Amino acid sequence: MKKTKIPFSSIATDSEFQSKINCRVTPIGLVIEDINGNRRFYIHPNASPRVLKKARQVGHKIFEYDFAILDFLKDVYGYNVKNLNGTESLKNLKCVDIHIFWSFKDLEFLFAKKEDYVNLLLNKLERTRRIRIDNECHTSNGLIRGNSVSLPYAVQLPDNSNNGKNRWFKISIIISDISAMQGNASLKEYASNVGIAMTDKETYTALQKAIMEEMYIDNPFKFERYTKGDGLLIEIKKKTTEFYNHIAELIGIEKRDNWGMSTGKIVASILNDW
Incomplete structure (x- = not known):
């Protein structure tokens, strides 16, 4: 596949969710930031009815596509985006480096449907001290192991190899989990070690972090500021x-x-x- 250079080649993401004993984790929202400093906050479409109601009341966007990065590319850059059906085949590839810190949930909640995350990505991930893609591809030349995975989503971009004419590019992702670059420490410590102050990390107490859904309902914009404070992974x-x-x-x-x-x-x- 042909590859193209586009400004959003690196994207960072962090999610917020509600953990409950003996219950499935409920997503709330996530922040997406790219290498250019563009940052967006989205509510997950599978958030609780109370969170979704509050989001509509205050004007927070609930991401609409099967993969939240499609919403980001459309909202920030105005690109046409789409889900691919099973019959479409694209020759052009756009690889996106997704930055996370330690959590599988930050990858899961980029997807609107848990089954898409499980079927398309989860079985290609592994963890030692960090999460990475270990993708086995069986080809005519034998088994090839790769660090990227193609997803059934596409973005329409100018193709520099064809006089800037717009073409559809299939999205492929790699994972940059930075959680082992400085050893065993928190994200706040990582930031502090390189001179970045994450003041928004002090927004909630440990007890409040256990009831994050209530924190969103109580003050959605305070919650948004807190969530956006974790979007500094590319800079860290x-x-x-x-x-x-x-x-x-x-x-x-x-x-x-x-x-x-x-x-x-x-x-x-x-x-x-x-």
Whole structure:
């Protein structure tokens, strides 16, 4: 498949949900932010009736497509987007690097339907210290393992290889789980270590975080600010890489755009170059 460079190549996401004892986790909303700093807050279509009612009252958007990133691309960039049916075949591919911090739920709640998440993505994910895609593809050349997975969703983009003419591109995703880049620490600590203040993380107490659905009902805009405060993953990853590049500079080795996604891999890479 042909690939194209588009400004939204990296996207970060974080979800909020209500955990209940002996019950299925109920989504509330999520934030999506891209590499350009565009940020949107969405309510999940499977949120509780009370949350959905409040969202309509205050004007919060309930995402409409089967994959929330389609709503984001349409809302921010004005691109045409669509779900693909089983008979459509596209030659062009748009790969999106989705940044998360540790949680499978941040991936699950990008999908409107849990069964789509389970059938299309979950069986291709694995975790050691971080979540990653381990996708096995059986081809005429044998078994190929890849770190991306194609999804049945498409976006219409200008094709630079064809004089900018618009074409439909099938969306493929890779996962950048940054939760092991600085070792075992919270997201707030990750941010603090690279000079980013996450003041919105103090919005709710531990007890309030256990009843997040009530927090949304009580003050939707306060909830939105809190959720958007977790949308800094791309910047945290960038500054963490800059920190390791500073170490590289001090010991006289070449800087890299990517040292790896875990402290073990990063330390091994630095020592190997040294």
